[in-house]
Amino acid sequence: MAGVGVKLNRIFEKKSIAADLVGFVYSVVITIAPMIVIIANILLIGWKLGFNEEAYLTRELFSCTILYTFIFALLVVAPFNAVLSKYMQDAIYAERYEDILPCYYVGLLMTVVLGCLIGIPFCLWEHFVGGVEVYYVFTGFCAYISMILVFYSMVYLSICKDYERISIFFLIGMAGAFILAWVLKYRCGWNTDYSMLFALTSGFLLIGILEFAAVKRYFARNSNRFLPVLKYFVKWWPLVVTNFFYILGLYIHNFVFWTSESRMVVVKSFVCNQPYDMATCLAMFTNISATVIFITHVEMHFHEKYKIYSEAVIGGKKSDIESAKRRMFRQLGSELMNLMRVQFIISVVIYLLCIVVLPQFGFAGSVMQIYPCLAAGYFILFLMYAAILFLYYYNDLTGAILTTLSFCGVTFVCSLFSMQLTEIWYGMGVVLGSFTGWTVAYIRLRWVERHLDTHIFCQGMLLKQEFAPRPSGLVYRLQTEENKEYKKSGIIK
């Protein structure tokens, strides 16, 4: 995000509320432009095709299909992505560009297989128990797999820092979907909901194909070295766990609320809790800019200090190392405080806007009751994510696992309790879970600071490790009657 970082830093350097807001708009556009394009397109198609005139069940089935497609595609892609990104970054660093395409294929295969393991049973259930037509179920399944391809390929293009291209692909895909939906409805005479679903699936597939083509164009050569990718999963398994729990934690409170009395079950298959899900979506958008602000800021300031420290470790005196370490951790603290300050201002403004503006667009009642607490929760959650990124910097994967595990666990347990409270406290699960995660990450960062020398200088192995007892040093014994047994066992020659 170097290019983005430079622009954002120019904005934030002014250190005013207005500047913070401009920075927010810019970072949101960069990070969630693709999502905005999809949501806007769904709303636009729906409006043009008269989706609101459809039967309630039809509308809910369509909404749930799209919601599940998004959530589960993200969940499926998340666990493997961190390791694949790591492999790809290492390959780029070592200029082994020909190793990236094998990494892409291995990752894609693993992700799609995992996606199918979850998706196919659900689709069978949807058809046989829910009674949904095969063509509809199959199209939904295709949308889900296409979305997996889209999210998966996005990682590769993100690493190449080609955000503009990603946004253009989304625009093309969604424009295509819009036209196709119109043609299907008005020229072919298809149902509104199925026209929309089919068009969106085609749009997702088009985006996925465009991204795949871009990846292939970037990394034209293929070394066909697939095994090293799999070995990375063995070596970096904590990244899989961390990412999985982080993404699961993001949604686990939704899953909890899908079991509440206010849930809605569509065709005996899809479960959702519309007010809570909508409030979650708003809370996430309120705070999402934190991720970009943080990453870019870290890249510009903290990374510099980290580099100085690394250089001191490689070729400096101990006194140089110590002073570089002190400066680096001072910068780390200041980055966290800075993020909190900027994001707080942004979140407060958006929160107020939501409270004032949204009721006029029909968002009121339960949604706006649940939203404040969740917004606070997501604010802490993104601060926690920033701390996790710092833990990654120090390669403290144990810390990262502990953080996401505690975040996910506490969010789950506390959401079970908060479900019993009044609507305004529904988001307490996320608040407490995020706070726990943030606390663990912070304690762990302090621990890393205290033990950084051990962490830096005591890693790796000096000798080859043999997982066996040390062989006896006895290699010769005079052959007598007593020691024939030794000879048999091969201890002596």
Add this chain to the structure above:
Amino acid sequence: MRICIIAEGCYPYVVGGVSSWIHSMICSFPKQEFVIQTIVADRSLRGKYVYELPPNVTEVHEVYLNDSDWGRKRMRKHRMNKKEYQALRSLLLGQKIEWEILFDYFRKHQVSLNGMLMGKDFLDAVTELYQLNYSQVVFTDFLWMMRSIYLPLFTVLQAELPKADLYHCICTGYAGVLGSMAKYFHGGRMLISEHGIYTREREEELIMAKWVKDIYQNIWIEQFYKMSSLAYERADMVTSLYEHARELQVELGCPIEKTMIVPNGIRVEDFQNLPGKTEEDQGKINIGAVLRVTPVKDVMTLLQAFGFAKEREPSLKLWIMGSWEEDAEYAEECFGLVRTMGIPDVEFTGNVNMREYYGRMDMTVLTSISEGQPLVILESFSAQKPVIATNVGNCRGLILGEYDDYGAAGMITRIMNVEEIAYAMTALARNEEMRIQMGKNGYQRVLSRYQLSHLQDAYKKIYKDFAESMQLAWEEEGQKAAEEKPQPDADSGRN
């Protein structure tokens, strides 16, 4: 009595002076049981002996300096307690080293070397040493150098040692550490027989080494000093081959009352009635160099000196008798030098039976840059041949005489001095009378002080005294105790 010989990188894996000495010692005491504890580079050498082990050797144990980290579980980072950490610190700082605690630590905890050297305790101790003495150097380099310095020592400290009544170390260094450790765990006595002065030899090597520079040379040297101090402190007796070596031992911290001089000895009768010159040798003055073609023997200087001498005295012929496999690259350089300089009459024989060659020689030459008390000089004396040798180890004492007035048995030159060596070759070549007289002087000298029987008697007394001090029964050896089967070192290249 069960005697454990502790040897480093020699017997029974390679042919050489020290290996030969050990072998004849074992053969000299056939009624004593010998166990051999060896220190070798790595497991590729496991059981690859060039000597046939005598029947009184009952066991051979090996320690590998370059080994893997063994253990059923993954790398264990066992933390030291306060006392253990203090002992580690004392080792690194070289202050009143608490060796017993270290011996126990490595024995009791089944320490993982990866865990130990990559652990926090080692890092802390190294940091402390760094802050105290070396705070101006690159820390990471310092840390890794310390790891590489202590890796072989810690490997040795992990060794399981055989039980014996007497631990006879053939040098200090790692062998001395093993001997001290064995004495600590199993009791018994400890004897050190140094051929060269281990610490000084390592020091010389390190000063010349290209892979280690500046302060790291000093740290390595200090490390060897620490190990020698331990060995001298724990030994009950320390023998050396000659007076100057004894003085060096005392200088290095060995209590003078523990020291004793026991010179090398050879079987003089093996070099009697040797076949003389052949038709091929007519009109030639043969110079024999019995050595392995390695840098420590400084064969390059020998060849250059011979080249100059040959120009002055065309009848000279140089015979280099010994293997060149040990350092093929150096050997190739030597062959190249002969070709480049166009030196005629240089013969590289490889390994040969020396008894067939000594009689044909008019003199022998040894241009080493480091020696103890070379057996090759004693052999040459036994064959009544004068020797030209560099002034290293006990060469001066052997050639000019320390304890007798027989007169010079050859000529002494400075090391790496081409001119002096060439002059000595020419001088001896041109004066047959002097050669013959010097040969006789050498023969008288070897008869008077450097016979194998002298050596056997000295060690018999030492062993016997140790046995008595431990109230062990001592079985007298038979008359033919010293007879042994022909071994590889009966050929050339032992030096």
